[in-house]
Amino acid sequence: MSNRRAQTPLKRAILLALPFIVVYFVVRSLPVKPCDFLHEESYNLEGELDYCGPGDAEFVDLSVRKWPMNMVFKPIDKPTLGKPCRFEIHIKQFDGSPLGPDDIALSHTKKIHLMAINQGLGDYQHLHPEADQVFDGTWRFTMTPQKEGEYKVFLDLIPLRSPRRVLLAASFQVYGKNTESPSLVEQLTTEIGSKTFSLKSADNKRAGEEINLELKAIDRSGNFVRLTPVMGAFAHLVAFDRKLNGFAHLHPTEDTLPKTDKDIYSGSLSFSFIPPENGVYRLWAQIRVENEEKETFIPFDIVVDS
Secondary structure (H helix, E strand, O other), rough: OOOHHHHHHHHHHHHHHHHHHHHHHHHHHHOOOOOOOOOOOOEEEOEEEOOOOOOOOOOOOOOOOOOOOEEEEEEEEOOOOOOOEEEEEEEEEEOOOOOHHHEEEOOOOOEEEEOOOOOOOOEEEEEEEEEOOOOOEEEEEEEEEOOOOOEEEEEEEEEEEOOOEEEEEEEEEEEEOOOOOOOOEEOOOOEEEEEEEEOOOOOOOOOOEEEEEEEEEEEOOOOOOOOOOOOOOEEEEEEEEOOOOEEEEOOOOOOOOOOOOOOOOOOOOOEEOOOOEEEEEEEEEEEEEEOOOOEEEEEEEEEOOO
């Protein structure tokens, strides 16, 4: 008799919890559309507000900001100039459980955004690690270093358990000595083939204040280059400081998000950036020109000293 009485509260607890368990797994099984979390507020480990959608202008310094995840980053092959190298990443969540593909939301059409850049700021690559099919928490990618010396790697992702943006950092060494130095002068125009890319900025650029930027792509005839979507937007800008302490991942401020992968945009694109301190910042624009299979990466340098 006593056993039956003891079992009754347990059965009630199970019955009460069952609907919540069902709802949890239903929500987890729903597809996550690109940008679902990009327009919402999110907080880092220190409780400070972060954003990662249009209007995200803040530079995040990962030398002083940390997130509650553990990452082990290692090359599988010896990183060598001009040769493909495989890398492996192991990520554990704050409770020690592995971070698998089902634990991450899609942000700008991808699970994890990985930004690799060399110490001289001359080789920037935006990659997307793929999850191991068997072992949760294991991710792999391949890249071909174009420079010798040290590379910094930044990971940008949004866990599903709590839609808070997480940024992680690591580094690796490419055999050889780095002979490249970051630029010390402002450079806002870059020519690639028959196209001219420009980044217009305000004359007065002050640390801690928002800087408005205008990206243009013009062909030889003076017409705007026609752009197709890249990761759910018509352009991306990533800003790095000379010491590679962190970065700012910028998206167009106007409402120009493509509705399909076949959409075309022709015109200038506006961005905003808040530099944390005076100095030179390397900004890499990432676009895809109509009828071109590969994406184009365009470097710019802005000086903040006024």
